[in-house]
Amino acid sequence: VWNPAAAAAGVDFFRDGHSGYLPAGVSYHSHSGVPFSGPGWSPQWQEYVNYIYSESWAPDTYTYAGDVKNLTVNVTAHSTGGFMPDGTASLADAPQNLALTPEQIAGLRKDLKDMLANSKCGDFAKALLKQLGNSYSDNALTLFDKVAGMKNGFYGLASAPPFGLGGGTIGGGNASIGIRLSAGDAPIFHNATARSLFHELVHVASDSARGFGHPEMAQAAYAVAVAQGYKNVPKPPEPGSKDYDYQSSLYFESRLFDACKLR
């Protein structure tokens, strides 16, 4: 459902020169030159455009103008390479990022709390955050509350994939997490959401402006899994591996699953 008020807030958000992901209520859709759907579409587009909007990247490569339902972004060049072609995108109907109600945010917190109540998972999560070295806290619920209190804290993803997106850091004061709410009411769906949520919380958990990347997360997960006596733990991907970041993320997912699975 299109929410003009939320979209207006989103446009203002960027006019402020704020950095972070697209706020709740804001979306962009296909316009001539930018294949936001169909062949060539991938969820990464969303993230890319977000950074362009947010002025946190290559600020001289875009301009924007327009009203609430017709924000036009002209991408003309790239200073750092990448895969987004030149073109124009515009805001239109159906927001891709949703404002979450306080009840929904409380529900996410409950998902996380329930997952961590499993002591095996709770111990793993705590040790992992400690292992990373400069996490704001080793308590994932504290991290959750900190993000929730930030200007653009949590927002919902209207469809999946992606299942979660994290940007900024707690230490940098700009942590923001997009999350796909549970697909169903059965505990396994809430557990899957909680794992995605924890994954994103780790990304933004740093007490500095440097977020934690997948390789660090994978290496920390390995160290903790071995220390906590998990059996047959494979080594994390090596830096020379193909698709190092992707492999590291999947590796982290597997260690987290081993610790926090429901059954």
Next chain:
Amino acid sequence: MNSAIMTIGCLLVMLTTSSFSRAEGWRGIVPLHSTCEDAKRLLGITKCETGSYDFKDERAFIWFSEKPCADGWNVPPGTVTSIEVFPKKKLQLATLNIDERKLKKEVGQSAADPVRYIDENEGLVITVYPNEEVKSIAYIPAAKDNYLRYPNSLTDQSTTGGDPHSIIKFDEYGNLALNEEHKRLDDFAFMLQNEPNTQGFIIAYAGRRARAGEAQARAERARNYLVNTRNIESARIVMVDGGYREELTVELFVGAKGGAAPIPSPTVCPSEVQIIKGGSVRNSNCRSTRPRYK
């Protein structure tokens, strides 16, 4: 604990020199050429275990070999295979006097992600933040050492790469009774039905003692149930023969339709597997560890 927490007062020689020489490695440690004894002597560590090691000015994650078929290198156990060094103090790329234009550049999924500059010949990977601050320096096997590769090792899995946040591990189970397996697959089907932009991946691993074709048969059984009973489009289900683990295992992933596949993570080398055939057991060296996608 695997991570050795140590404080070594050595100067951070590598990071303060004006240029890199891969031949000298990191503190004299060269991947595939430095042994466990070298690592102990040069780094002051007491054990050669893969893990994180803390030094005064940096933290290093060091990979040591255990067995060639798992690690992918024909080197003795305890040999260093890679090192990733994370400086604790701010270090700008410019101070390293490296001509990054000569290196292969890998950008991340978003502009805020670090960029990797790779010198495959020298075996060096420098990861920098968007502000050109160095995040890590990794020492990896150099191209000239490729002759040491162990073919079809467990690390040698096909990958197409993709957006890490567009795929999740949904479930995993072992040798379940059929009705129990169906309950798990019912949840998986519900997830796929509620997320129409996704597809499901079934990775099946045979156990250390396995019947021929066991993993493939398990994956097909799961897919047939999803397609025939739960009415999931067959094109939305991808089966992967993941190789071998200690026990028969099925992993279920949900990812972007047409997007990257999960990467199998077998833990048992084919040479260590006993194939049960016609009531007898034999060793198997005949199967590649490369996954087969259907």
